[in-house]
Structure formats: structure tokens, C-alpha cells
Amino acid sequence: MGQDPNRRCAAVRLMRQNANGGQFPLTRPGVRVEGRRLSGAADLRPDPCPVCTAPPEPLMSRQRAALRLSLKALTAAAILGGLFALPAPASAAAKDPAKPAAAKARPAKASTPAAPACYNRAEHAAEQLMRMHTEMMVVGLTCRTVMPDKKPFDLYQDFSVKNRALLSSSEASLISYYKRSGAGGNATRQFDMFRTELANEISRRAATIGIPQYCANFVDRSAAAKDLTADDLRTLTSDEKNAGLMHLASRPLCDVKVVSGPDPVIAVAQASPAPAAPKAATAKTKAKPKQKVAAVPAKQSVAVR
Template sequence: MHRMRAVTASASLSFRRAVRVASALVVAGVAAGVALPADAAQSAQSKPAAQSKPAQAKAKPTASGPHACYSRSEHAAEQLIRMHSEMMITGLTCKDVMPEKAPFAKYQEFTVKHRPTISKAEGELMGHFRRTGKGNATNKFDTYRTEVANEVSRRASIIGTENYCKTFVPRIENAISLSPDEVRTLTADEKGAGLMHLSQQPLCDVKVVSGPDLPAGPVLASAEPPRSKSSKSSKPAKSAKPAAPAKPKTAAAESSTQTASSEGKR
């Protein structure tokens, strides 16, 4: 009995903390139409760069390192937390746009109905962060959930609040009718659910093999016209030299001509 109360209390605390974070994201990001990570990057760039230390610090292992991966249960837990976080942001974003649908109240209804499954998923992800890196696993989980909420908020801002709510509020209505077994199928069985799962880390028991290199494409022909094989035709034609002027006749030639003409008369 005491154990059940402790689990319920921790889940309620995590739920309230997630709602506070999501509310801040919606007010600062979606309502203002500003992407939160971009603002953080700009403020970081405006600060002067710190002087480099002579001794380089050793890189600490993080959860996103090359050896980080999900077990099957951790992967299913992340899918549930992603879905739950998206429902939370949708409820907060669309409660004033579609008040007749009461999206945030339905999100709360889903949370109460599936509280044991959600609490187990939170514990699985905290165990993953504890296993793959150093530091406080709870803080890492909160950071991860904030990143997911940020991602959903950016999507809503890009699509537009009205179009986003028309698309995603019906998903909350469909999620309420799911049984615990259907939720497990939706988050753990990608083929059975007919969905493509997005995850922060790959599965540990699945090897990703790159495909063969594609053959090189055809070489584009040069824009220059093809040259003739004959080297003579490629050279420009030489300009013709002007004809040499006629040489003047000498006196001897003129006298011989006159003699020949006089003999012809005789």
C-alpha cells in the first residue's frame, strides 16, 4: 500500500512538473510565434566567447554518444512519453481554439486512465539515462521531455495553430478510447500499429547497415564544341599574301620587242 502511494505521488509530481514546463513553452513559443531554441542560440551568440583554457577537458560520456541505444522496453517507453507529451502540448495549445472539444481535459483524462503505464514508461527512460551517462537521471528525463515539447511547439507554430488543432485534437479523442493493451501495441509494435516510430536512439538489437554505393552518374558533356581530329583544321586559316607588283621592263627588253615587231612588218 505504501509502495503504491509512493508511485502515485511520484507520477503526480512528474505530471505537474511536465504541465508547468509545457505551459511555459506554449506561452513563450506558440503564442508569440517564436521558436525557443533559436532565441537561446541568439542569446548565446551575443555573449562574448570565453577564453580557451590551456588544458583541454576530457569529453564526458553522454546519452547521445555512439554507444547509447534503447532496449525494446526503453524504446516503447519513449514512444509513450512522446505521445503523452504531444497530447499535453496539443491540449494547452488548442484549449482556447477549440473549447467545445475540451482537449486539455481529455488529455488529463487519458493521463488518469493510463497512469500506471505512464509511470512505468517514465521509470524506463530514467533507467536508460542512468545507464548511459552520468548525472541526475530525473533532470535528464525532464530535459528530454522539454525537448520533445519544444519540437511539438515548433511544429504547431510552423503549421499554424488553427490547422494544427484541426489535425491533432481528433487524435486526443481517439487516444482516450484506447485500452492499456492497445496503448502497448501502439507504442511497442510498429508493424502491428501501422505507424513509423520516431526515437532519439536506435534499438540495441538492430544493426543499421548502409546500402551499397550508387554508381557514379554520367559525366555531363562539355559546353565547348568538339574539336576535329585533324590539327590543321583546328588552326585558323592563314591570310593570303598580296600579289607582288609587276616589275618594270628594262630598256633591252623594250628594244628587242621593237626589233621583233619591225621584222614582222617586213
């Protein structure tokens, strides 16, 4: 009765191991063992050590433990999501409206000055020479297959080589004008755009005149221009009276008064809309009834006596 429970459990374990190893049976004589079931008049002895073996943990308790863990994780995630969804603090909200105000407070950059509306004498003469040179280029490219015997493109190349210094000076004058007009670093690009637009304008004019007629007139002019000297070109581009021609330029001379300016803008007074007609009276006059006319019989019968 006073035996230690731990010793009793150890003795029970040893007896079970001996029984499993076949050393001695756990049943009384006359009891047959079939697998794990006992047959015969055997009285099953209760487990002498109920505290040594614990019952297996049921499956339901393990599932509840797993669910309990997942619920903890979901609860933590929900709390974090709620924290992120909270509105920004007042200090952060106050910073956002300050940004547009700071942007408005920045001083506006000074706008580039408008391009002058006129040329000085050197710039005006430079544009005239560029027009002549561009015209010869278009003639050479357009007419070299129409009049190959006169070699119009060779005339253009010879003129370019002969008057290289004067052409370079004219280009520099126009680039200086674009710089002065506020183009800044894009002055060379502005000059290239001017040459391209000028060549396109001349090509459209040649197409309007007709290529054969255009070549018949302008190839001979290119041949005459190739024989001009530098002084002849200066007179041709800067002295309209002695050159006997009228110059076309994108801008007038600054020291020449323009006789006729652009037409003034006249404000046209718009007539006020006519007043709306008065509404007709709601009470309508009744139409007079038409007089009834007796119907004339179609045929009248005459009694003969």
C-alpha cells in the same frame, strides 16, 4: 667666605619672597620702582646665587629634541620596511614550485562512460509513450482556446489519469537509461530536460503547420488516444508493423542493425599552391622610338597664275 652655598641660596629666595610680599624693598633710598624697571641712581646688585636659578631652555633646543625623536622613529620604520622587502628564503621559494608538481602528480579522475547509442525494447517503447503523452499535452494547451467545445485539455487529463501506471513505468525506464548512460544522480533532471525539449519541438511544429490546421487534425487524435486500452498502447508503442506507423525516436534499437550509417569522413586533398612566377629581369628593354611623321599642313595655298 666659608658659608655654605645652599644656605646662601635659601637666604636669597627668602629675601625675594619678602620683597614680593612688600615687607622691605631691595633698593636703596632715592630709587623709585616702576613696575619691573628701576629708575634713579640705583646700582643693580648682581645675583648673589647664580647656581640657584638656571636659564630657561631655549625653544630651538626643544625643537631639536623633537626632531631627534622623530628621526629615530623614521629610522626604525625604514629598517622594518627593508626587512619586509627582503626576498623570501630559499626554503620558501623551493616550496612554491613543488605545488604545481604535486598537482600534476594527482591521478586524473576516470571520465564517465559515454552514453550508449541505442535503446533496448522497453526504453524504446517508453519513449514512444512519452512522445504521445507530450503531444496530447501540447494539443490541450494550444487548442483549448481554438476549439473549446471539444475540451482538448480535458482529454489530456483523462488520458493521464487512466494510464497512470503505464506512464510511471515508462518514466522509470527512461530514467534507468539515463542512469545507465552515466548521468548518475542527474538522471531525473536529464529526463525532465528531454520532456521539455520534446514539448518545444512539438510546439515549433504546430506553429509551422499553423495553429488552426494543427488543432483541426490533432484534437481528434487526442480523443481517439483517450479511448485506447493499455494493451492497445503497448501495441502502438512497441510494434510498428501491427500499429501501422513509423516510430520516431532519439536513439535506435540496440538489436536492430542500421542499414545506412553516417557518411564516412572523406579527406579532401588540398592542391598545393602554384609556384611563384619568375621575377622579371631587372634590366628593362628600352622602348623603340616612334617614327616621326611629318605634319600635313591644314590648308594648302595654290598659286594661280
